[in-house]
Amino acid sequence: MIWHLLAALFVGLGAGGLAHLLRLASGRRLPRWIVPVCAGLGMLGYQIHHEYSWLDYKRSQLPATAQVVDAEKGQMFWRPWTHLFPMTVAFTVVDHSSMVRRQADEHQLVEFVLYRFEKEYVDRLDHQPHLMNCTTREMVPLTGEERRPNFQAMRGVDASSPLYESVCSLW
Known part of the structure; x- marks a missing residue:
């Protein structure tokens, strides 16, 4: 559980960092709120992916x-x-x-x-x-x-x- 929390945190930091780079590359024409929104969407996307891939992950851990x-x-x-x-x-x-x-x-x-x-x-x-x-x-x-x-x-x-x-x- 702690690893998924850390993974979601790092995905959020990465998505927020990319949004910040896009904001800088646009000459700060993109709004400031784009950074936390992208961070939140990144974390939500990771969580959704984790939930829907749970069965495949557990199936891969089962014996043949x-x-x-x-x-x-x-x-x-x-x-x-x-x-x-x-x-x-x-x-x-x-x-x-x-x-x-x-x-x-x-x-x-x-x-x-x-x-x-x-x-x-x-x-x-x-x-x-x-x-x-x-x-x-x-x-x-x-x-x-x-x-x-x-x-x-x-x-x-x-x-x-x-x-x-x-x-x-x-x-």
Whole structure:
């Protein structure tokens, strides 16, 4: 967080410095207010770029075996540009290296961990082990150290969803 603050500060100084040079090159015909306006626009532009490139940056940090299966976009009233172009505020990842495949009767089961990244002032990561029945397209979270299924939270999964395709594609 401190590095982004420093980067925004230096971008603002650079943009303000360029505006000051333009003002000097024009023989001081450009108004004086151009310097702080350009500095502010530079900092705002850096912040917008940082917010919209967050998903790509986080994706580049993931291992090669990880696959993004869902991304949530959101709008905030204090960021008016997000009403025109919603930004990614969270995404969900499945890591193929942690999957355990099993056959039980005629059911194909896959145990996996679902990771959820949320963009906040400090990035937040939650993870939850799940069990997917690829035959019946049902998914249930596993709780506790013994990883017992929580059947009250069982839900169906659409066959065309990226999560189902990612988890059950190798069967």
